[in-house]
Amino acid sequence: MGILDYTAVELSEQIRTGKCTAIDAMEAVFERIGEKEEEYHCYITADRESALKKAAAVQRKIEAGELTGPLAGVPVAVKDNLCTKGVLTSCASRILSNFVPAYSATAVENLEKAGAVMVGKTNMDEFAMGSTTETSYYGVTRNPVNPEHVPGGSSGGSAAAVALGECFVALGSDTGGSVRQPASYCGVVGLKPTYGMVSRYGLVAYGSSLDQIGPLTKNVTDAAYLLEAIASYDEKDSTSEPSAERDFTSALTEDVKGMRIGIPKDYFGEGLDAEVKAAVLAGAEVLKKAGAMVEEFDLGMVEYAIPAYYTIATAEASSNLERFDGIKYGYRTEQFEGLHNMYKKTRSEGFGEEVKRRIMLGSFVLSSGYYDAYYLKALRTKALIKKAFDEAFEKYDLILGPVAPSTAPKLGESLSDPLKMYLGDIYTISVNLAGLPGISVPCGKDGNGLPVGLQLIGDCFEEKKLIRAAYTYEKASAKLKEATEIS
Amino acid sequence: MANIIDDATIEYVGILAKLELSDREKEAAKKDMGRMLDYIDQLNELDTSGVEPMSHVLPRRNVFREDIVTNGDGSADALANAPEQKDDMYVVPKTFE
Numbered sequence A: 001m002g003i004l005d006y007t008a009v010e011l012s013e014q015i016r017t018g019k020c021t022a023i024d025a026m027e028a029v030f031e032r033i034g035e036k037e038e039e040y041h042c043y044i045t046a047d048r049e050s051a052l053k054k055a056a057a058v059q060r061k062i063e064a065g066e067l068t069g070p071l072a073g074v075p076v077a078v079k080d081n082l083c084t085k086g087v088l089t090s091c092a093s094r095i096l097s098n099f100v101p102a103y104s105a106t107a108v109e110n111l112e113k114a115g116a117v118m119v120g121k122t123n124m125d126e127f128a129m130g131s132t133t134e135t136s137y138y139g140v141t142r143n144p145v146n147p148e149h150v151p152g153g154s155s156g157g158s159a160a161a162v163a164l165g166e167c168f169v170a171l172g173s174d175t176g177g178s179v180r181q182p183a184s185y186c187g188v189v190g191l192k193p194t195y196g197m198v199s200r201y202g203l204v205a206y207g208s209s210l211d212q213i214g215p216l217t218k219n220v221t222d223a224a225y226l227l228e229a230i231a232s233y234d235e236k237d238s239t240s241e242p243s244a245e246r247d248f249t250s251a252l253t254e255d256v257k258g259m260r261i262g263i264p265k266d267y268f269g270e271g272l273d274a275e276v277k278a279a280v281l282a283g284a285e286v287l288k289k290a291g292a293m294v295e296e297f298d299l300g301m302v303e304y305a306i307p308a309y310y311t312i313a314t315a316e317a318s319s320n321l322e323r324f325d326g327i328k329y330g331y332r333t334e335q336f337e338g339l340h341n342m343y344k345k346t347r348s349e350g351f352g353e354e355v356k357r358r359i360m361l362g363s364f365v366l367s368s369g370y371y372d373a374y375y376l377k378a379l380r381t382k383a384l385i386k387k388a389f390d391e392a393f394e395k396y397d398l399i400l401g402p403v404a405p406s407t408a409p410k411l412g413e414s415l416s417d418p419l420k421m422y423l424g425d426i427y428t429i430s431v432n433l434a435g436l437p438g439i440s441v442p443c444g445k446d447g448n449g450l451p452v453g454l455q456l457i458g459d460c461f462e463e464k465k466l467i468r469a470a471y472t473y474e475k476a477s478a479k480l481k482e483a484t485e486i487s
Numbered sequence B: 001m002a003n004i005i006d007d008a009t010i011e012y013v014g015i016l017a018k019l020e021l022s023d024r025e026k027e028a029a030k031k032d033m034g035r036m037l038d039y040i041d042q043l044n045e046l047d048t049s050g051v052e053p054m055s056h057v058l059p060r061r062n063v064f065r066e067d068i069v070t071n072g073d074g075s076a077d078a079l080a081n082a083p084e085q086k087d088d089m090y091v092v093p094k095t096f097e
Helices: A008-016 A022-040 A048-063 A106-113 A156-164 A180-186 A220-230 A274-289 A302-323 A338-350 A353-365 A371-395 A418-423 A429-433 A463-486 B007-017 B023-045 B075-079
Strands: A043-046 A075-079 A117-122 A169-174 A189-192 A212-217 A260-264 A293-297 A398-402 A438-445 A451-458
Touching (some): A008 A022, A022 A043, A043 A156, A048 A117, A106 A117, A156 A169, A169 A189, A180 A438, A189 A220, A212 A220, A220 A463, A260 A274, A260 A371, A274 A438, A302 A371, A302 A418, A302 B023, A353 A371, A353 B007, A353 B023, A371 A429, A371 B023
Parallel strands (some): A260 A293, A260 A398
Antiparallel strands (some): A043 A117, A169 A212, A189 A212, A189 A438, A438 A451
């Protein structure tokens, strides 16, 4: 067993007991990057020298007994829309191609306090707008299982880096499924926390009312530890929740007895790939055998989530991305006549096609005469979606379903038809609209060997139930697999 | 009903969005936006009369704090990212003659 086969928690145990060092771990990671990066392209920025220097500093603190936590010395990858002091933060956009933040995101600072060591900044869809990591200005990331396919998105670089061993754990951000869907496509675990659980300070905003930072990891245990490290109340984020419980690792127990799990019938209708459906329902069966009460129900409102989301998210994006104007930071066009022409040329040259498409739609739905008909209508729809989930959580502890309607599509298949790509978000998007926590756990493979993810959704601030069920599922399915292989 | 986005609308949205689209981009934007609005129009099937628009799912109040500087003077760091600076200020193109 090589050092890269360890999970993050196993690795920190090895480091703590002196069997290896944080420097060994970082060297192994960069060796892997050297082998794989040219083909898979998970990172926008990864600097071996500075990462090894930081690893050495952390190792000294571990040896001095100053760092004793479960992530001390663990190499972590950070999505490129999280500000990192002194390290390029491009959001995979040309417009931020030279932006070096003067401060770090709170989640990144929390990781540093825990002794995790940053490997680099991962590739993503430009400004997190996309489901394939193909809209990056810096080129595509490839699926770790089959490089002809996309890794998913928008946190595709983070998911692929975890799967390939180019880091041990990674941070992503999830506005409509951008942590859970790439996790599903790459065969890793991805968790989107409740809105307000993790500070958004230093996360470059896309849809501020929907964005959350979340972990991408090799297993559920690592996800719980990573979430525990990054989650905090933060006065720098006015939507940060002061009173939430944030001790997630205590939920790592194999126990779903009596847990009520609802499967929305509306998630298993037309458009869902048969192999994905079979794998997810087999996953539900595992939880049932472990003692959970599993039944089908009608959730409702499912078909309205995507139109509501693309109205709200683009409206917020059009407002949030106004700050990129060629004055304070980032790219500025070379030739221009006057201020307004400079704004227009800078933005038109600096943003990619998908970002422009969303800014245009967002500007339209917020414009005078259309605001009520589109934007307010979407916010009213959001209230009804939230109500549907509230009613579901009166009956159930958790909701179980697929993460995405299919496994990872081939490179180049999605961008030609944006609406079709948006429809792929159907099972993840309503979770963001309702502010809920959700987790994607690997639950099998399709006939081509591409991973399938199972999604569990909890009520607001019920991460512990989510983690307990996901952990139980992971353990039970591993035992089942072992038993099948023996027989 | 199909949404037809005309040239005037695309021009107007371009002004709001501060984007200068090429002719090819304008044609694509007209088509994309029309198609997305057709799709979004599905929401009209829903009766939302009496439903309050929900901007935040959790109850949120404005958060106030005392106006005390805690992070020191970061102006040099902030200006370091500016495309153009002079005398501790951002340089912007002339806004009027």
